[in-house]
Amino acid sequence: MNKFLTTFRHTYLSKVKAKSFIITTIIVMLLIILAGNFNKIMNLFDGSEEIGTVEVEASDAFTEQFSEVLSRMSGEMSVVESDGDIVITVNETVPVSAVVESEFNINAAQQAEIEIALEDMNRMMVMETLDLSEEEAALMMAEVSVDYETSVSPAEGEVEVEAGAEPNYLNVVIFYITVFVMFFIVINYASQIGTEIAMEKSSRVIEMIVSSVSPVNHLFAKILAIICVSLTQLFFFVVTIIAVIYLVDIGELISEFGLEANDRTVPMIIYSLIFLLLGLVLYLSVSALLGSFVSRMEDLQQALLPVTMMSLGGMYLGMFNLFDPGNLLVRITSYFPFFTPFVMPLRVLDPDTSHVTVLIGIIVVLITIGIAVYFAARIYKGSILSTDQGIIKNIRKFNKGE
Amino acid sequence: MSLVLSNLTKQFNDFTAVDDINIEVPRGSMYGFLGGNGAGKTTTFRMLLGLLVPTAGDITYDGAKIGYDMTDKIGYLPEERGLHPKLQVDEQIQYLARLKGMKKQEIDRQLDFWLEEFEVPENKQKRIEKLSKGNQQKIQLIASIIHEPELIILDEPFSGLDPVNVEILKKAVKELNRNGATILFSTHRMDHVEELCEELCILNKGRQVVSGNIDDIKADFGQKELIIEGKHDISFLKEFPGVLEMKQNRNKSVIKIAEEKYAEDIFHEIVKLGYFKRFQVNEPSLNDIFIAKVGRQYE
Missing domain, CATH: 3.40.190 (D-Maltodextrin-Binding Protein; domain 2)
Incomplete structure (x- = not known):
């Protein structure tokens, strides 16, 4: 446990103290503050004056x-x-x-x-x-009423879009932010954890490390440390968002965009946070798994390609179906573990999605995380002293437990 | 009590890297592993540390199996050198030493001592990647001995160093041994083993060729080297009983004899010729033993 904490501490501190971490965090915090003051900034560039x-x-x-x-x-x-x-x-x-x-x-x-x-x-x-x-004047101004009566009844199970049912824009914004933040962190930290693991292997320092601490212990300390680094960054973002909401009068801005909370806003926030966390853990565990296949830094990007593709796919699935969260594609892909963290929050937007559905999504992701972590540990143990270069060859070899 | 390897074997698919090794490393000794490339030295060390699982056989230290519960007592310098290139020397040592259960202040104190000992105190705050290969090697050696381990395993500790640095490191290794550490090191340099070790094991292609106390090995080996210097013609000795090989160079002859007793017969024979400047019986060098044992097996 002590050694676990040593590796955790070492990895966490060296990442948090890194210039790249500090700079990206500050840039995003500034962007959030800018976004919060959007209307004021627009007014600043507006040369007009108030008329009294x-x-x-x-x-x-x-x-x-x-x-x-x-x-x-x-x-x-x-x-x-x-x-x-x-x-x-x-x-x-x-x-x-x-x-x-x-x-x-x-x-x-x-x-x-x-x-x-x-x-x-x-x-x-x-x-x-x-x-x-x-x-008479009022009659002229009256709106025409039109009823559309279609003889085609909605297919069983298919969501009937109520006439005039508009998506709640606040919830859409929450979803949008969640997916964007998740994608940003996954892309950033997947390569970081992959680099950490591949760098220790390629620089051979790993042999000294695993003569002191068991490889599985070391790997988990590293994964957890990187997840905590990403959460630290997330924490700064959230604090900035909250500060902006309270310090800047954001009410005007929100009403300007027509954002209002409804009864799905709270579950939306809770589920978004859960899927954000699960998404990070899943993608970072898989990146660690992929990082442990390579023995040269040059191969790392290639090895991490699946993570990039999956997260990109998940994000686009979410974005493109933003205003049609009940369609078949969304419903199918929301159960595919690598897309679930991106797509399932979208389904929460849809009033017809039950909590059971979302819960199944959570369980699917949890099981996948378990499998990824198991294989990462197994493969890492076998691969640390190997300098074989073929990725596929390594997977086959280490899985046999050689 | 000591470190005991019994019937240790490691196979990778069809290839046998280590084949049935049996050795005992007494506590407090300096033990040399001698062997060419691919002899199985690194594989044996990795099995010792539990980094590789033996195909067969056992390894015990003080009667217990080596596991992660006792790694704080072991120091290991791998053959493949490497440290975190982006870290500073002190950061790197802090991390690796903490993994061995040391405290911050103690690490700092020990690090200063060893940097001084290795004559590189100016490198403390430098990034690893900025150091020369030899200096990186010193830092890595510090990392493997800073926690004052009972058992130190050094895989080719002197390779790639200039003679001055080899001497500095040798001195440190001897000092550690004097302070009670059991040291196990591998090398392909006979002279290092002859100079440092009381015990050794010669490996060839995974097989244990010879092992034990160096003096006993030399004594058991039997063959001696005889050096005769004088102006008389002694080429007739080539056909003399017990003579295995003879090299003549002007007035000096180097003769290999099967046993020491033949030296006496030769002595009595040549004094009949008159005065000789030199008549000397030498112990065989490790090199002779190595070539004799390994060379013969090759054929």
Whole structure:
């Protein structure tokens, strides 16, 4: 146990203290902070100014009514008689036309408000001109109702997409972040753990190490250390996200994107975290397994190719089916252990996915992790003193336990 | 008590790397493993440390099987040198010594001592990859002895070093042995074994050719070397009983004789001729024994 901790400590500290770790962590933290302040940054580049007062050149009746409409719409702008920030000259015909004079750019939100206020005025003037009552006007504005009745009934078990059932964008964002973070960490740390193991083999220092500590003990300490390094990095990201949520008024940003929590948000977060963890453990164990096949650093990338392909495939499966989480491809691939961590959270988005389904996914991944770890230990033990170069040859040889 | 290898055999598929080795390494001795390339020295060491599983036979230390519970008492310098290239010397030693159960301060103190001993104190904070091959080898040797092990296994410890460094390392190895460590080392250099060891084992193609105390081996070997220097013609000795081989070089003759008793007969024969500057009986060198044992088996 003591030796396990020694190797764990050594690997963990040397990785966490590495420049590459510190730099990537800081860069991603900065990106998160930037994303959290997205609207402020956009405003920064927006050269327009806020308008407080509006001067209207029109008949008194029009001005009075416009003032009422505008104040209902916007609390920031008020109509004044002189010295306004902008001057709106209105031509009171039907349709209304107007010229807005200002000494600076008006921001898009206020432009829209002015336009809507003028449209309202126009509507009222049309009603007056045509002598329409309120009810008649309301009928004109009414939305048409259309019902689509299809004779094809949905196949058994297939998810019926309810009319108007929109995905919850907050949950989609959570999924998106999970998958992206998982892919980022897997790609980064798969090569790190592979490098660690292959480097010790190729530099031959491993023979000194395994004369002090058993190979399996050493391997597990290394895998666990790298997983903890990745979790440390993840921890910094999560802390930054939480800090951004609390310190920066992110509510405005969220409402700007129409993100609102619903009853699936909490399970979504919990399952996403579980699959994120499982995904990391699975992919890093497999990378350790693959890393122990090679005896030269040059062969490492080739050996790790399956990890890259699988994680890439998993991520794309998730991304491409973002708005159709119930389709057959998603349902099948969500049980394939290497895709499960990416695809199963997607299925959680779908209200028709039961908890049992997700649980099966978790069990499938756990079993696969067990198998990967077992083979990694078995192969590592046999392969550390070997300098054979063929990967396939090594697998065959070590599996026989030679 | 001691280290005992009995009927030790290792096969890789059809190839027998180590074939039925039986040796006993007494506690506190300096034991040499002598053999050419592919003799089975490294394979034997790896089995000793449990890195390879023997096909047959047993290895015991103090009567118990060697396992990971006793690795803190063992120091090992592998033949294939290698350290973490990106680490600093002190970081590397800290890690490897902690694996042997040492504490930080103690490691630091010992490291300073050994760096001083090996005349490389300036390398403490340097990265391993920046060191020369010889200096890396010194660092690796420090890693294998820093925890003051009872049993030290050194696989070709002097290969690749210049003569000055070989002397420094030899001195350290002798010192460790004087302090009570049992040292087992392999080499293909006879002179190192002759200089350092009391006990040895000669391996050839996985087979144990000869083993035991060097003096006993030399005595048992029988053959002696006779050197005669003088102006008289003694070429007739070639046909003399007991003479195996004779090399003449001007006034000096080197004669191999089957046993020491023939030297006496030769002595009585040549004094009849008159004055000789030199008449000397030498013990056989390990080289002679090696060539005699191994060379004959080749044929």
